[in-house]
Amino acid sequence: MVSKTEETQLSNLETQVDNGGGGAWEYLSLVRKLKVRRSDRVLKHGLSILNDPKKRSSLGPDEWTLYEQVAVAAMDCQSLDVAKDCIKVLQKKFPESKRVGRLEGMLLEAKGAWAEAEKAYSSLLEDNPLDQVIHKRRVAMSKAQGNVSVAIEWLNKYLEIFMADHDAWRELAEIYVSLQMYKQAAFCYEELILSQPMVPLFHLAYADKTKKPLLGNLFSTVLKLLTCYDSNLSTKWRTSYANEL
């Protein structure tokens, strides 16, 4: 979830870098910080830094973070050779590293070698059973293969251990909505609201999921609650609220 100011800052940097105005490293750091998905640009600008030995050495220890970021972006853009090269460099520098092992697993995923990726992740999990990212990669893999029910199962198991992972709850809710299992989706948002009652987005999303003819009252109650404590409510919800009245 990105705020409006961060969104404007990001798009300003994006236009600046795209038009050759420099600031590529700031852009890449911002993308990393906000965890947004801008793989084609990350790949382009990241490679331009990495392929230039002067710029690369000026990064210092951040060079390796950039290699990791570019590797993931390359996999997203299906530039698997670029990804492989980045991972090789990281392997040389950090042999026996779990983080690099994760990247190798992701590369197998990107190639579509599901069974091998699954094996790689299982062996990594044996050494480190509480690695959140790998658990989530397994969910992502089943989702990518179209096994939505398996994805739901894995995600539920993950959330039993890591109950505070908000992104995971939101992902589960979205999967339920795509399957039209609204009650279960509403439950996910209930969990989120309980842990973070001050985030209006969760209330709004919850209201959305409970909107059914029978529960119309619940919807307007939730919206009333929101208009009370956030007067900057966007038009979307004012219209919805007006509709309900």
Next chain:
Amino acid sequence: MGGESKYEIAQNAYMKIVLHALKHKSSAVNAVLLGRVSPTNDVVEITDSVPLFHSHLGLLPQLEISLILIEEHYAAKGVNIVGYFHANERFDDYELSGVAKNVGDHIYRYFPQAAILLLDNKKLEALPKGKDRSPVMQLYTRDSSKNWKLAGGEGSSQLTIKEPAANAVLLDYISTEKWQDVVDFDDHLDDISKDWLNPELFK
């Protein structure tokens, strides 16, 4: 209503929804198709389209609001809702989701020749390579047993694009990343200054 209806989609309507799908590559998107039945030859002409959402497609409140606004705007021009377009999240997913079927059924109640168009990702990927003039989507129509059936096989002419060079123009727009300018209902609801009619898109 014997026989199979023919559908003809206008170039701008066609390009708008494909560009919208390309703007949001990692999520499912949908759009509503507007048009009329041609009085001369009973072909359903899809003259325009409005891209709807790129997140939480299955939720009712925003769908309701968007359909109300769209219908109101286009009814004044004598154009009605004739179909629905859906693009699945995954590349190899050719299944018509529950959401698509539900919206399709709803449109069918008001317009019996309603169509559902599903984006064909493999065809879209192959577009730059071949000289295919057929639309990069699959057509589904409702048969007598109330199911949505895929129309025709390869080379079926049930769905055609009005302007034969549409794919070439589309490729051009794709290479210039025109999809950045497409505004859908989701964007409009977040910022009402953005116009979901996309009036300047193809000027």
